[in-house]
Amino acid sequence: MNKLVHFSTGKPKTLELDDGKEMVSGIAKEKTEQAYLSRDGFAGDGVADTRHHGGRNRAVCIYSHEHYALWEREFGVTLPASAFGENLTVTGMTESEVHIGDVYRIGEALIQVTQSRVPCNTISRRLGIPMILPRIIETGFTGYLCRVIEEGMVRQDSEISRISVHPAGISVQEANDVYFRKYTDPTAVERVLSVEELAEKWREGLEKRAGLLKKQ
Template identity: 35%
Template sequence: MSEARWMVDTVLTGVIAPLGGPGKLSAIDKHPVNQRLWLAETGLHGDEQADKRHHGGLEKALHHYPFDHYALWRDEWQAGETGLVRLTQPGAFGENLSTTGLTEASVCVGDVYRIGGALIQVSQPRQPCWKLNVRFDRADMSRRVQDTHRTGWYYRVLEAGEIGAGDSLERLARPHSEWPIERLLRVLYVERDDYDSLAAMASLAVLTPSWRATAAKRVASRQVESWASRLDTPTAD
């Protein structure tokens, strides 16, 4: 592939199902789809979200996770750990797109790609949540994903169309080469008092409103928001 064109290895969807304790539902369990699917503004046909407040929608229609990370995760796992079996094929992280050759270091917010008959734009990094803890049977998995910056990223859909495994993912535009996904993650989670960068994030029009609002609030308050409710698995009622 050329510098600006990659292959989509796998397209995945999932349906709402129980996850963990009673009453907990999720569609994080994604499976490969062989036929071509319609990608609408709110996501892939047949792909479900149990919590539409935090998943799916116009700004998070499609989740992309690099298969490049899977070998790194396997190397860090202990033999016999429950979650290791999930790291043999795409879908472990609830992704809709799986590729090799693209990572958080090489993808920038605002990048526009042609995939099959659709046009998509990178909108934000994925913010890992406690459902990863349950899925991998590790209480710290969501924090590990956040701390390693192996989060993947989301797209908004600019033009709906059919997509499928084997399609090329061609980058057509890069309006913000100074803002790779990895930098957004570093500013939000590591360099948490870099107020100049946070202010720049808050004014970045291609970034999702929720991320811009978080950056603006931190600049105004000089306080880092709590991540506990997102990262820590809820206790049983």
């Protein structure tokens, strides 16, 4: 069953890290009761590194609540809500269950999955767990990003439901496998590239890889 467990937004701010250093990031989001979702993202939300994050094809970040138990057991910690900087923490929508191009209704808004998330070391630094980043990549439990098709209000108690499954059937998990492990397989790369709804930044990365492969 699809369920919204945590709804979080937040602007970039200076975070104090365990090693005494500081960083400016939008990863530390806070519980939100309601916010308007426009094509640029949630009102009151933002990113610090606009080169690698944000934009209309990456307006909403989603992470599966099911993964929290795994990480807490593995690293012996209790994770805060929205630990991975996601806007929506959900159940029933893991990377293997969700496809690039799937469309979901969340509250009044309509969103479409555009790419799997490429995690960075901001997650490890924020949580103080150096080894969690390579484990996220290894498992493919990265979360994923969405564009907004219809704007509207989203609330903490909003229902979330899948409206359509993309006919290509390429799961976020499969996309992760290609991006992180099968990038030397031209057929696998081209299969992901065939999805028109794929985010442009993700497409550019795979096209570069595919171009290099063709020259070999």
